[in-house]
Amino acid sequence: MTSDKLNSRIPEGPLADKWSKHKNSVRLVNPANKRQIDVIVVGTGLAGASAAATLAEMGYKVKAFCFQDSPRRAHSIAAQGGINAAKNYQNDGDSVYRLFYDTIKGGDYRSREANVYRLAEVSASIIDQCVAQGVPFAREYGGLLDNRSFGGVQVSRTFYAKGQTGQQLLLGAYSAMSRQIGKGNIKLYNRHEMLDVVLVDGKCRGIIARNNVTGEIERHSAHAVALCTGGYGNVFFLSTNAMGSNVTAAWKAHKKGAFMANPCFTQIHPTCIPVSGHYQSKLTLMSESLRNDGRIWVPAKLEDAEAIRQGKKKPTEIAEADRDYYLERRYPSFGNLVPRDVASRAAKERCDAGFGVNATGEAVYLDFASAIERYGEIEANMKGMKNATKEQVIELGTKVVEKKYGNLFQMYEKITADNPYKTPMKIYPAVHYTMGGIWVDYNLMTTVPGLYACGEANFSDHGANRLGASALMQGLADGYFVLPYTIGEYLADDIRTGKISENHPAFETAEKEVNETIQKLLSINGSQTVDSFHRRLGKIMWDECGMARTEEGLKKAIAQISALREEFWRDVKVTGAANELNTELEKALRVADFLELGELMCLDALTRNESCGGHFREEYQTPDGEALRDDNDFAFVSAWEYTGEPSKAVLHKEDLKFENIKLVQRSYK
C-alpha cells in the first residue's frame, strides 16, 4: 500500500485526458499578482533554463542560480545524440501512445503511467518551441526536419543537431533566459553554489548559497524553489558527467525533508571510451546514435582476444566468421539497438568471460566498416559510378559517416589517438545518468511544500532505465510545459503573503550551519586530498553498486562507505580560506554529500530484491541472464525519508498502478 506520506496527486480520469483536464483546473495567478511572487530556480541546464525563462515570461520574479560562470555551460550542453518527440514526421507509425509505451517498457515498468503519458503528450510542442527559437536541428534536403533512431524503439523519432543536440537546445533555452535577464525579470547568480534550502513554517521559502568568487554566504528568499540541479552520477567518481555535477542541492533538500526516490537506479551507458589510467578524471561518452550504424562485437575465439590484448593481432585481421556480434546474436529483433542496460550487461558478460579487447580486458569493439561500405555503395549508385572500386566506395562512405558523426569521431581520435574510420572504436560501459532522484508528485512538487524538482534531479519519468534521447525531452518538458503550470496551484495561496523576510530565524540557523560546515572542513587539516576520498568512494560504488549487485557486496559497501565518511571528516585536507575563490573547498562540500548519498544508494539496492532495468541483482536473473523482475512485491517507487544517518533512512512505498499497460517480461529478442 502506498505510504500515507506520499500523495502523488495523479488526476482522475482516462490517461489521455488527465493532463489537459488538470491544466484546465489548476489555479491561476493573475499577472499583477505574479509580479509580487519570487521563484528561485537552482540550475540552468535544460530544465532550469527553460523553467526560469518561462516563469519569467509569465510574470514571476525569478532568481536563477548556477555554479558555472555562465548558465550556458550547464551540463546539458554536453548531450550529444538527440531528443525524442512523437511527431511521426517519418510516418513510421509513431504516436503519443507509442512513445509512452516505449518509455514505460524501456524503464522496465517502474515509472508512473500518468507522468510518462504527459511527457509523451508535450513532446511535440518542445520541438515546435525550439524551432521557433532558432535551434538549428538537422534537416533533410527538402528543408524539413530529419530524424534518427535510438535504442529500445523501432521508430525514428529522435531530432538532432549533429552530435551537439544538447548544446543547441541549451543555447535555445539560454537565449530565452537571456532575453528575460535583459528585461530584468530574471536575476542571474552565476558562480553560486546552493548549500541549503530554508524552511519557514514547514514551507520552502528560500536557499542559502555561497558566492564562489568571494566566498560570501548569502540568503535568498522566495515563495517557491525549484531544484533543477541535474544528476548525481559523479558519486562514482568516474562518469560521463561534467566535473562539477553534484548531489549537494538535492541532498540538502533530502536532509530537510524531501524524500529521495529510487536512488539506486543508475544508468550505465554501454558506449563510452574505456578507462585508461589512474589519473583519469572523467569518462567520455560516444553517443548512442552511433549504434544506428556501428556494430558491436568481440572476437569469437578466446585466443584471438588474447592476441589482441597483447597487441599481436589487430581487429581488422579478425575474419568475419571469427567475430561475435553478440547483440545481434542474442537480440535479433533489436540487434545493436537494444536499451542501454541490456547492452551494458551484455558487454560486461563478454568481458568477464575473457573476450575483452584492450589491455585491461574491459573493452569491446564498435565497428563502422560495414556502415561505411553500405553508405559508400549507395552514394556510388546515386552518382552513377557503376564500377566503383572498393577504395572509392570506402571514400564515399567515409564522407557520409563523417557528416553524421564527424565531431564524435574527432573527439574519439583526440582522446585515444586511434582513427575510428579505419579501425573499430573500443568502448566500455560507464556511469551516465541517474533515474533516481528527488521524489515528486504529479505537479513536480517534492514532499516539502513549495519545493519542486525538475529534470534529472527528480525521479519522475524513466523508471529503472531511461531510453536514449529522453532526458533532454524530460528536462524541457518539465521546464517549458509542466512546472510553469503546476506551480500556480501552490502559488495561488501566496498572492497576499508579501516578500519573504531573509531575517527570519530559519535563515539565520541555516546560514550558521553552512558556515560551521565550511569552518569544520577547513580546520581538519588532515593528510588526504578530497580527490583521493572521492576516488575511493567511486571504486566502492562501481564494484558493489554498479552493473551487478549482490546482497553481500552491498552490505559490505554500506559499512565501507560509512567508515570512509568517518575517515573523511577526520583526515581530509582542504587548503585555502572560506572567503576566497577556493576550488578545493567547493569539491570538499560536494564529496561530503556524495559520501552520504552512496550509502543510501546501496541501501536502496539492497532492499530491492529483484532485478529491473539498470538495477541488476545477481541473485535475481532468468536462466539466460536477463533481469528478473518481481512485480508482486516490487512494483513500487521507493521513497526514502532522512532520519539522521543515511543507512537509517525510512522507506516509504508508492505503489505503481498500471491501468493502461500490461506488465510483461521485457523482451528485445
Next chain:
Amino acid sequence: MKLTLKIWRQNNTQTKGELKTYQVDNITDDMSFLEMIDVLNEGLVQKNEGPVAFDHDCREGICGMCSMVINGKPHGPSDAVTTCQLHMREFKDGDTIFIEPFRANAFPVLKDLVVDRGAFDRIQQAGGFVSVNTSGNTIDANAIPVPKENADMAFDAATCIGCGACVAACKNSSAMLFVSAKVSQFALLPQGAPERKERVLKMVEQMDKEGFGACTNTGACAAECPKEISLENIARLNREYLSASFSSK
C-alpha cells in the same frame, strides 16, 4: 615525462599576479592537459600550498569553461581543440610549458587562470535571441522549411562554445568572432528575420560598451578558435551591421 610549468598565479582581481615555476613528474601520454594540472594540484595540496585555480567542467570540449593560454596560444598548440581536449602526447619529456589566463580588459582575472567572461552573457542578453514566448501552440516545426544549406551554415555558426579564445588570441581583444557567430546563426534562419536589424545593432553596441577592441581583420581569432568558427561570419556581421545602420538612420 617530467615537465617544468610556469603558471600565472594571482590571488584576486585587485592584486597583482606573477608567473611561478613548478615541476611535475610521472606524466603520461594519454593524460589530458587538465589531468596533468590535477596531478600538480594534488601535489600542491599535499604540501599545503594552494592549488592552481582554473575553470573547467565538461572536459570534453563543449561547455566552453576551460580557458588557458598555453605557450602563448589560447587552448594550446593543437588546432581545433579546447584546453580540456589537449593531451600530453603533444608534449615531450623535459618541456617547459607556460600557462596563463585568457587576457583582455573585458575579461578581468578572478584568480590564477580563472577570468570573468560575464561580458559575453551581457552581449547575448542585449539581443542574442528570438523573441518568442513559450507556448504549447507555436506553429508546427515543419511549417517553416529551411533550406538544408542555410540550416547547416546556421548550425556551424551556432557551435561556438563562448569560450573567449578568439578574444584572447586577438591583439586588440576584439570579440567580433563570437558576436558574429551568434548574429550569423539568426541571420541565416527565417526565425531570426523579424529582429534581424535590431539584434545586430544592439549586440554590437553592447560589445563596444564592454570594452572589447576593434577588429582589424588579422584572423588570429579564427586561427585559435577551437570550434573553427569561420571568418565569413565576421564578413556577414559587417554586412548585417552596415545594412542595419543605414536603414535605421
